[in-house]
Amino acid sequence: xxxxxxxxxxxxxxxxxxxxxxxxxxxxxxxxxxxxxxxxxxxxxxxxxxxxxxxxxxxxxxxxxxxxxxxxxxxxxxxxxxxxxxxxxxxxxxxxxxxxxxxxxxxxxxxxxxxxxxxxxxxxxxxxxxxxxxxxxxxxxxxxxxxxxxxxxxxxxxxxxxxxxxxxxxxxxxxxxxxxxxxxxxxxxxxxxxxxxxxxxxxxxxxxxxxxxxxxxxxxxxxxxxxxxxxxxxxxxxxxxxxxxxxxxxxxxxxxxxxxxxxxxxxxxxxxxxxxxxxxxxxxxxxxxxxxxxxxxxxxxxxxxxxxxxxxxxxxxxxxxxxxxxxxxxxxxxxxxxxxxxxxxxxxxxxxxxxxxxxxxxxxxxxxxxxxxxxxxxxxxxxxxxxxxxxxxxxxxxxxxxxxxxxxxxxxxxxxxxxxxxxxxxxxxxxxxxxxxxxxxxxxxxxxxxx
Ligand SMILES: Cc1ncc(COP(=O)(O)O)c(C=O)c1O
Numbered sequence: 001x002x003x004x005x006x007x008x009x010x011x012x013x014x015x016x017x018x019x020x021x022x023x024x025x026x027x028x029x030x031x032x033x034x035x036x037x038x039x040x041x042x043x044x045x046x047x048x049x050x051x052x053x054x055x056x057x058x059x060x061x062x063x064x065x066x067x068x069x070x071x072x073x074x075x076x077x078x079x080x081x082x083x084x085x086x087x088x089x090x091x092x093x094x095x096x097x098x099x100x101x102x103x104x105x106x107x108x109x110x111x112x113x114x115x116x117x118x119x120x121x122x123x124x125x126x127x128x129x130x131x132x133x134x135x136x137x138x139x140x141x142x143x144x145x146x147x148x149x150x151x152x153x154x155x156x157x158x159x160x161x162x163x164x165x166x167x168x169x170x171x172x173x174x175x176x177x178x179x180x181x182x183x184x185x186x187x188x189x190x191x192x193x194x195x196x197x198x199x200x201x202x203x204x205x206x207x208x209x210x211x212x213x214x215x216x217x218x219x220x221x222x223x224x225x226x227x228x229x230x231x232x233x234x235x236x237x238x239x240x241x242x243x244x245x246x247x248x249x250x251x252x253x254x255x256x257x258x259x260x261x262x263x264x265x266x267x268x269x270x271x272x273x274x275x276x277x278x279x280x281x282x283x284x285x286x287x288x289x290x291x292x293x294x295x296x297x298x299x300x301x302x303x304x305x306x307x308x309x310x311x312x313x314x315x316x317x318x319x320x321x322x323x324x325x326x327x328x329x330x331x332x333x334x335x336x337x338x339x340x341x342x343x344x345x346x347x348x349x350x351x352x353x354x355x356x357x358x359x360x361x362x363x364x365x366x367x368x369x370x371x372x373x374x375x376x377x378x379x380x381x382x383x384x385x386x387x388x389x390x391x392x393x394x395x396x397x398x399x400x401x402x403x404x405x406x407x408x409x410x411x412x413x414x415x416x417x418x419x420x421x422x423x424x425x426x427x428x429x430x431x432x433x434x435x436x437x438x439x440x441x442x443x444x445x446x447x448x449x450x451x
Contacts, residue, residue, distance in 0.1 A: 008042035026051065026412065027405060034061025037425045037432045039410065050411045050424045050436050055223075055255045055370075058282035059327050060425045066285045066323040073319035080315045082111075083308045089318035096325035100264040101293065103273040108299040110292045111313030115254035115280035116144025118290035119217075121307065122276045123148045123167075126215035126248040128306070129275075129298050134208040136200070136216045136247075138175040140225030140415070143217065143252055152217055155225040156416055171208045173216075174199045177228045178363075179374070179417055182386040185363045189231035197237040210245035215276075218249075220266035221256035226415035227372030228365065229261075232270035239272045248275040254290070255370070258282040259328055259426050262337045262368035269367070282426070285324045287317035333426050337368045340433050344371055344422060347437035354441075357448050360392050369426055375400075375418035393451050403443035409436050 006014075011030050030042035037060055039049050052058055059066060073089060080087030094109050101107070112118050123135060137143070137152040144153065150160045151167035160166060176192035178185050183192065204210050216238055222228040242249040251274035256266040258279055267274060275298065280290035288311075327333065348364045348371065351357060363374040375396035380388035393399075397418040404411045414421045420440070424433060 011042060026401070026410060036060040036062075037428050045408065047405075047408055047410045048432060048436050048439070050409060050422055052282075052423050052425055053286065054281070054412065055260060055423045056281045057286045058259060058426045059285045059324055059331075059333070060427055061286070063285055063324075063327060065327055066320050069323035070287060070316050070320040073316045077315045079311075081310070082312050083305070087313075087315045087318070089315050089322055090313050092322050093318045093325070096322055097291070097293075100325075102265045102268045102277070105273060105295040105297075106277055106293045108294050108296040110299075110307055111318065112290045112292065112309055113288040113311055113314070113317075114144070115252075115278065115290050116146040116149040117309065117312075118254070118278045118280055118292045119143045119149040119152070119252065120146055121292045122217070122250045122278055123152070123215065124306075125276060125292065125294060125299070125302065126250060129248055129301055130214045130246065132212055132214040134169040134171060134213045136171045136173050136203065136208065136213060138218055138222070138225075139172050139180055140175050140177060140222050140228070141217070141219060141252075142222075142224030143219075143254075153224075155222075169208075171203055173203055175222060175225070175228070176231050176234050177222065177226060179226070179387060182384075185374075190233050193231045193234035193237060196234060197241075200238070200241060204241070204245070210247065213245065213247050215248040215250050216242060217252060219252045219254075219256060220270075221261060221367060221370055223255035223370075224414055226374065226417055226419050227370060227421050229266075229367045230270075232272075235267070235270040235272045242275070250274065250276045250278070252278045254278055254280040255423075256367075259333050259337060260368055260370045260423070262334055262341060264328075264334070266367060283324065284317045284321040285327075287314075287320040289314070289317040289321055327427075331427055336428075337426050340424070340428055340430065341368045341371070343430065343433055344369065344437065347434070347441070348373055348422075351441045351444060354445070357444050360389075360396060360448055362387060366422070369422065369424055369428075371422040372414065373420050373422075375420075377418045381416055393448060396447060399447045399450075400440070400443045403447055404439055407439045407443060409439040409443075411436075411440065 031039050032042050033040040039047050140155050142153050142155040143149040148167045151170045174196050176196045178187050251267050253265050276294045283289050352361045360376045376389040376392035378392050397413040397420050401411050
């Protein structure tokens with residue numbers, strides 16, 4: 001049965017019946033086409049896409065060069081299994097990525113399919129490298145939905161609710177995010193960092209001895225936890241503690257990496273050296289591919305056969321990633337990110353200055369094209385939430401996102417707070433960015449007016 005012979009409504013109904021209820025969806029629709037910053041839905045609607053499939057189609061949907069590279073690769077070698085031999089696109093991709101690494105010590109690569117798998121690999125590697133078990137993760141972190149990744153995920157209970165026990169040996173550190181710490185949004189990031197680094201020294205003397213601690217894992221920009229850039233001072237503090245105690249610093253750049261923040265990797269802003277870095281999402285512009293990158297001195301400790309995976313580093317995905325790396329350079333993607341970022345911040349700050357909506361906007365933050373607006377909430381996260389505001393309209397973020405969809409813009413919320421995130425394509429045009437910002441502003445005004 002071809003989907004083209006069935007009505008859109010009947011296909012949606014079929015999906016609702018037979019696709020697991022465990023999936024949430026922004027639109028009850030079939031996505032039939034993607035082109036640049038736009039997707040087409042089965043009912044004919046053309047949507048401006050500020051989700052990029054959650055930060056994946058970063059060079060635009062079906063970028064001609066990238067899609068062609070994948071199609072060509074399909075005609076020569078689809079599956080060159082990584083435990084059988086090398087394949088060309090795998091090696092070529094490493095050649096492309098090496099000059100983009102935030103530190104020259106990152107010279108040993110393993111490619112897998114998803115971010116979660118790469119996180120699993122990083123935990124296994126850190127335990128092997130140190131001979132220790134415990135992992136310190138951040139309050140508000142998101143690292144994935146497989147068991148190890150779920151254990152170090154602390155952004156929402158939905159990801160693990162009812163499915164414990166998770167991987168043992170995980171300890172949670174407060175993260176320098178004003179809302180989680182109950183401090184005003186304009187608290188200097190150095191102060192927040194200092195508080196959390198103090199908590200880290202307590203954790204290492206009260207809960208997990210340094211000699212039992214294999215790794216500290218941190219996103220360079222907290223993603224599913226609210227789009228909060230990790231302060232450089234905090235990252236530098238983590239590096240110092242790791243150096244002092246021989247702990248591995250795992251930097252998760254799954255969502256914030258590969259150009260998203262205006263540098264190849266967001267960790268470059270701090271100058272901090274990761275022991276292990278994870279990259280995924282935008283790496284192959286939609287083809288499943290993740291990377292676990294470390295130094296040869298460390299990865300030489302791994303026994304051959306201890307790493308692997310049937311589809312790990314698939315040749316078609318790697319060919320798409322090689323083309324993506326070329327696009328990054330040829331199309332001056334980082335320049336576009338930085339130029340569009342200024343415009344995005346200007347538009348959101350102008351909205352914040354609008355007296356009709358100003359009282360409900362708590363924060364505009366982010367880096368590059370990974371930007372968020374946080375709204376006030378009448379309930380907050382409970383009675384002790386310092387930012388509970390009884391006068392704020394309820395569920396602002398999800399209502400604004402829904403209104404944006406009605407107006408032709410796909411956009412996502414994030415975190416347990418009322419946060420909308422902006423992750424447009426890294427090569428979005430000035431006109432499309434302005435169009436999306438105008439739709440968003442209109443949606444906010446309307447929802448606030450509705451009360
Ligand atoms: C920071 C971060 N780490 C890990 C993951 C997990 O990646 P995946 O969904 O590809 O398993 C995600 C996914 O959103 C992420 O944002």
